[in-house]
Amino acid sequence: MGYRRTAEEIAAIRTTLSGVEFVGGESLSVDFLTHPGTVRAILPAELEPGDEPRLTAQVSRWRSNCVGDFAASAVYVSAQDEGVTGDYVLTMFMNSDMPLLFGRDLYGEPKKLGSSTIHRNDGHMTGVLARHGHELIRIEADLGEDRGPREVLGRNYNVKYDLAPDGSGLIGSPTLMRAEFAQHTTVLRTGPASLTLGGTVHDPLHELEILEQRDAVYVETGMRASCEVVGAMDAAEFFPLALGRSDYWPALVSARLPTHS
Ligand SMILES: CC(=O)CC(=O)O
Known part of the structure; x- marks a missing residue:
């Protein structure tokens, strides 16, 4: 009865989730600087901006x-929590x-949900994110020679929370989470790139102004992932950011009930 897991299945799930591995990874990314005010507005109050107003697509x-x-x-947004740097x-x-x-x-x-594609043609690499027919990210990069393998520890900040069903606030306190990704990178290539951010009312990536763009970074990598609770957050402060994580509900109307006189 798969809807009620057995003790053996629970043990197997626990083993899997405590030893998460993402492997065979191919990743194309571009860092860029934006306005410090934008970074402050999109970061939760509990996180401080990183050393520079740096975002990564x-x-x-x-x-x-x-x-x-x-x-x-x-x-991702460069951030820190009590001196521990990471990407929100x-x-x-x-x-x-x-x-x-x-x-x-x-x-x-x-x-x-979104559709991501990454294609390489010799030294040229293209990465595209599209959602509902709108292109949200396009990276076109000309990659240099492989710089060889290395070990990298990536750190991400995220938030777990419950929205009240009538959209009036959060139920309880949100929780700040910190994930770590211990990466063994086998290939690292960098090179000049163009980054284009598109946007919609649901996914306003175009509001992230690119003031200064860095070279693209392409890696082939594998990593072990783990995640821990950092602590409770302020519900009222996080509420507007929580709503920004979903599509804009009022723009998703497709039909209404007939009005009754
Ligand atoms: C590779 C990933 O995308 C892992 C994750 O953060 O879910």
Whole structure:
């Protein structure tokens, strides 16, 4: 009876979720600087901005030991919590339900469905995120020689929370989460790139003004992931950011009940 897991199944799930591996990763990303005021507005009050107002746009694809194969995109914001630097995940897109549910339910990642593609033609690489027919991220990069393998520890901040069903606030306190990704990167190539951010009322990436853009970074990588609770957050402060993690409900009207006199 799969709707009530047995003790053996629970043990197997626990083993899987405490040893999460994302493997065969190919990731193309571009860092850019934006206005400090934008960074302050999109970060939760509990996080401080990083050393510079740096955002990262990324398109990638992965295999895994827990959610199958998937393609992903994200925008990250440089941040810190009491001196521990990391990237706050502003928005993230998966191409299927289980990577989406994994991230939302377990780590608090602001995931939605979206279509990510990453293609290489010799040294030229293209990464594109599209959602509902709108192109939200396009990276075109000319990559240099491989700089060789390295170990990298990535750190992300996310938030778990419950929205009240009538949209009036949050139920209880949100929780700040910190995920760590211990990466073994086998290929690292960098090079000049163009980054274009599109947007809609649901996914306003175009509001993130690119003031200074850095070279693209392409990696082939695998990583072990883990996540821990940092602490409780202020519900009223986080509420507007929580609503910004979903599509804009009022713009999703497709029909209304007939009005009764
Ligand atoms: C590779 C990933 O996208 C992992 C995650 O943060 O869910």
